Structures are given as C-alpha cells and as structure tokens.
Amino acid sequence: MKKLKTGLFLYPGMTMLDAYGPLQFLAFVRGLETFTFAESSAPLPCDAGIQLMPDYSFEDCPDIDILLVPGAGNPLEQMQNSRVLEHLRHVGENAQYITSVCSGALILAEAGLLDGYEAATHWAYRETLEKLADVTVVNKRVSVDRNRITGGGVTAGIDFALSLTAELFGPEEAQLLQLMFEYHPKPPFNSGSPETASAEAVKIARHEIASIAPDLMQYAEERSIARTLTA
Incomplete structure (x- = not known):
C-alpha cells in the first residue's frame, strides 16, 4: 500500500506540542509517511526555547497528501508572510x-484554506478566527468537515491524530494506536476549558494570551472591518 505523505509545517516561535504531539502518534500509523518542513532547512526556535530541525525546506519538500499546520502563541508573522501563504x-x-x-x-x-468550512481552534482564538475568514468556528476538541480536520488547543493535537487516523484507516487502527500509547488521560484538575475553569483562571489566561499577541488581535479586527466593507 502506498503511504500517504504527511507534512508538518514548522516555523519560529511555534508551539512544539502542537506538531510533535500528533507527530509522535502519526509516525506509528502504518499507512503514513510523516516528515516536517519549513521555509528553510535551518534549525528554528520553538516557544519552549529549544531548536527544531526541519526535514525539508520549501525548495526540496516532497509532495504532501496531508498538510498539518500547528499553532503558536502569536502566529501573526506567518499569517503575514506572503511566501508561507503562497x-x-x-x-x-x-x-x-x-x-x-x-x-x-x-x-x-x-x-x-478554510473558507466555507467548519473549524476548531484554541478557545482563546475563536473570535480571532471568526474575523479572518468565512469559516464556521466551533467549540469542539476536533472538527471534521469533509477534508478539513482541525484540532482545538495544544493537547487536542493528540485527539486530532487519533481522529485523523480513524478517518483514514478506520476506528480499529486508531483504537490500537491509542492503546499502544496508553492514552488514557485523567488530569488532576478539571480546568482544561473556560467552561470548567474558575472565572479567575479564565481572566488571567485571557490576559496572558492577549499580552502575547496584541498585534494579532488588532490585525484580526482590521481584517474583519475590511471584509465587512468588501462584502
């Protein structure tokens, strides 16, 4: 069976677990060939302060059957990089x-690439995503809308990997993968979403995230106004 080539896009400042969480799982799916690529093949820093080494650059990257784009606390630099978007x-x-x-x-x-689709994202970026494109933003751990599969925040990347595996190769393959990695999460606290966390924790988290990406919020607001004027 020909393996599907799964390319994970790396870039400076990205959240490492967004990419490497799914990669750890997908690398063990028998029908997939996984690799990373970036604008250049030089090492790049992630938000955890360590250097990541892409397998390929844009110039020598193989064809990609499954494109995976991870997130960052502030992905604006990539959103404004015409070469990346192209x-x-x-x-x-x-x-x-x-x-x-x-x-x-x-x-x-x-x-x-999300116009006309449903999509999930980190809870703190849902309003921002709504302002950027004609996309239906949903409060889901993983959203599957035709050939668009999007995960929520950071750790949702593992659920995303299992959902993608099930979509491609059936639930039995995904269940076997989950068992092999003993993915049986029982977090010590029930504060993993704004619906279950305390109001004070949500307030602090929103402030922290806004301080990381104030330019992103402003950019999204300007994009929303521009979209309204041209509608």
Missing part, C-alpha cells in the same frame, strides 16, 4: 487533507 496554498491545491492544531487554523484561514 506555499501553503500550493500544497493545499493537491493535498487530500488540510489540517491544523490550535491557532494553526488562523494561518490556514489567512491562506484562504
């Missing part, structure tokens, strides 16, 4: 599946 659009023209984790959905939206 490359993602090019990949998207031929990819069987276009996917993201966390705020990676914002990059896909800016590339025009």
